[in-house]
Amino acid sequence: MGMICGVVISVIGAVLVIVISSVGYAVIPGIVERSIINEITLINDTIQLERFMTVPFPLNFTVRLWNITNRDEVLAGAVPVMTEAGPYIYKLHQQRIIDELDESNITYRILNHFEFDPIASYPNTEDDIVTMINIPYHAIIQVAETLFPGSTITQLLNPFLGSVFGEFNTPIAPFRVRDVLFDGIPICQSSGIPAATICQLIRSMSDDTQNMEPQQDGSLLFSLVGYRNGNPSHTYVASRGLDDHADLGRIFLYNNLTSLRFWKDPEGEIGGGGVCNMINGTDSGIFAPFLTEDTILYALNTDICRSVKLQYQQDSEYEGIPTMRFAANEWFLNNDDGCFCLNMTHGINQENGCLLHGAIELFTCTGAYMVLTNPHFLFADIRYRNGVIGMTPNVDQHRIFLDLEPNTGILVRGAKRAQFNVFMRSVAGITATQNLRTTLTPIFWVEEGMSLPEKYVDEIKSNLLSSLNLIRILVPVLIAVSTLILVIGLAVIVIVKMRMSKEQPITMPVTRPAFTT
Incomplete structure (x- = not known):
C-alpha cells in the first residue's frame, strides 16, 4: 500500500x-503579451486611443534664454559673457486631431497650447527684460549678404535699418520675454519708401520662415515659438500597431511625403532622399512594447526637421516602476553621413564649409541662419564653447533622454532638449557689426519634458506590474x-x-x- x-x-x-x-x-x-498588445495598440473606443488623441495631463515646456551681461563690450569686440535667464515654465496641452482612421493607420495633426505657469516659474515672469542677441536683425542682414554678395547692397541697406527694426536696430537688444517667445518683435512698421522696399524683400523671405508672421498692416512679427501655439501641425500618417505591434506609432508619411525635404541626398542636392531625410520612428508620444537593451528608438522632431536616434543607456526606475533609459549622446549631431552639411551658414566652419562637430545648420528648416546644438554646447567642438563665457555642459541635465516601462513601451519620464544659436559676426557694409567677434552665440534652450503623474503610475503598478x-x-x-x-x-x-x-x-x-x- x-x-x-x-x-x-x-x-x-x-x-x-x-x-x-x-x-x-x-x-x-x-x-x-497578448493582453499588453491589446492594452497599448490604438484600437477603436479604448482608453489608449483616447489618451493618444488628448494627452490627459500637461507636459512641461521650459525655456531658458541666454542673457548677454556685457553688451557694450561685445559690440566693441569682447567675448560675450552669458547667463541663463529663467526658467520660464509653460504647461503644454497637447492633442492630436484625428483626420482619418483606417484598418491599419491613423492620420492626425498635433495641436499645442502653451499656458504660462507663474508658480513653477517664480520669481521669473513673462515681463522680464533679457538682453539677447537680436535674432531677426542678424537673420535679415546675413540673408541680404548671401543674396547680394559684396558690400554694395548692404551699404545701401545700412542707413535704413532703423526704419526696418525701429527701437531694436542693434545687434544686441533688450527684449520682453513674452514678446520674444510668443507675441513677437515688430519689424517693418515704418511706411517710408526705402524701408518699404527692403521690407517687401523681407516679406518674401517670411513665406519660408516659420518664426516670421505677416500682419494685416504690412508689418511682421518675429517670435521664437509663437508658430507652435494654437496652430495645427502638418499631417502625420502612423501605424496603429494592429497588424504588427512592433510598428505601433511608426510614422509612414509626414506632410503627405514619405521623406523629408530639408537635407542633402546622395547626389548632394537638397530636398531629395538619403539617410538624413528619412522619416524614422514615432512622434515621441508613443512607442512599441517589449523593449530590450538592443532596441534602437527613433523619434521624428519636426521643430528641427529630422529624426532623433536614441539608444539604451542603463536600467533606471521611476516611482517604483522599473524602466529602461534611452538617450541621444554624441552621435546625435555628429553629421558623419555628411548630408546635414548645407554649406549655407557662415561663421566658424571646417575647411569644407561644414560646421564643426556637435552643431547642425537649420536654414532649410527654419528659413533663418540658426544653428542647432545641445544645451551649453554639450558634445560640441570645444571652439564653440570657448567662444563665449558661461557654458557648463552636463550630460544628465542637457541631453535628450527617455525612461520607458519596457513591457509596454509607456513613456514615464523624458525630456527633449535643444539649444538654438546664431553666428554673431561682422557683415560687410553694416556699421554696427564691424567690431563683432565671430562667435556661435546661444539664443535660448528648451526642454519639453514629462513625468508621469501619480494617478497613472498607480495604474501601471496595479494593472501591469x-x-x-x-x-x-x-x-x-x-x-x-x-x-x-x-x-x-x-x-x-x-x-x-x-x-x-x-x-x-x-x-x-x-x-x-x-x-x-
Whole structure:
C-alpha cells in the first residue's frame, strides 16, 4: 500500500512540475503579451486611443534664454559673457486631431497650447527684460549678404535699418520675454519708401520662415515659438500597431511625403532622399512594447526637421516602476553621413564649409541662419564653447533622454532638449557689426519634458506590474511545491522499499547429511 501511495505522489508531483513549467513559461507569457498588445495598440473606443488623441495631463515646456551681461563690450569686440535667464515654465496641452482612421493607420495633426505657469516659474515672469542677441536683425542682414554678395547692397541697406527694426536696430537688444517667445518683435512698421522696399524683400523671405508672421498692416512679427501655439501641425500618417505591434506609432508619411525635404541626398542636392531625410520612428508620444537593451528608438522632431536616434543607456526606475533609459549622446549631431552639411551658414566652419562637430545648420528648416546644438554646447567642438563665457555642459541635465516601462513601451519620464544659436559676426557694409567677434552665440534652450503623474503610475503598478510580479513569483513557487511533492513521493518509495527489505525473513540453507556405504 505504501509503495502505491509513493508512486502516486511521485507521478502527481512530476505531472505538476511539467504542466506548471509548460503553462508558466510557455502559455502564460503569451497570454500576458497578448493582453499588453491589446492594452497599448490604438484600437477603436479604448482608453489608449483616447489618451493618444488628448494627452490627459500637461507636459512641461521650459525655456531658458541666454542673457548677454556685457553688451557694450561685445559690440566693441569682447567675448560675450552669458547667463541663463529663467526658467520660464509653460504647461503644454497637447492633442492630436484625428483626420482619418483606417484598418491599419491613423492620420492626425498635433495641436499645442502653451499656458504660462507663474508658480513653477517664480520669481521669473513673462515681463522680464533679457538682453539677447537680436535674432531677426542678424537673420535679415546675413540673408541680404548671401543674396547680394559684396558690400554694395548692404551699404545701401545700412542707413535704413532703423526704419526696418525701429527701437531694436542693434545687434544686441533688450527684449520682453513674452514678446520674444510668443507675441513677437515688430519689424517693418515704418511706411517710408526705402524701408518699404527692403521690407517687401523681407516679406518674401517670411513665406519660408516659420518664426516670421505677416500682419494685416504690412508689418511682421518675429517670435521664437509663437508658430507652435494654437496652430495645427502638418499631417502625420502612423501605424496603429494592429497588424504588427512592433510598428505601433511608426510614422509612414509626414506632410503627405514619405521623406523629408530639408537635407542633402546622395547626389548632394537638397530636398531629395538619403539617410538624413528619412522619416524614422514615432512622434515621441508613443512607442512599441517589449523593449530590450538592443532596441534602437527613433523619434521624428519636426521643430528641427529630422529624426532623433536614441539608444539604451542603463536600467533606471521611476516611482517604483522599473524602466529602461534611452538617450541621444554624441552621435546625435555628429553629421558623419555628411548630408546635414548645407554649406549655407557662415561663421566658424571646417575647411569644407561644414560646421564643426556637435552643431547642425537649420536654414532649410527654419528659413533663418540658426544653428542647432545641445544645451551649453554639450558634445560640441570645444571652439564653440570657448567662444563665449558661461557654458557648463552636463550630460544628465542637457541631453535628450527617455525612461520607458519596457513591457509596454509607456513613456514615464523624458525630456527633449535643444539649444538654438546664431553666428554673431561682422557683415560687410553694416556699421554696427564691424567690431563683432565671430562667435556661435546661444539664443535660448528648451526642454519639453514629462513625468508621469501619480494617478497613472498607480495604474501601471496595479494593472501591469502586480500581474507580472504575481506571475514572476507564483510560477516558481508552484514549481517548487510540485517538485517537493515529487521528492516526497520518491522518498516514500525509498522508505517503503527499505522497510520491505528489513521485514523479509532470512532463510538458512538446509544441508543434507552425508551417507556412506
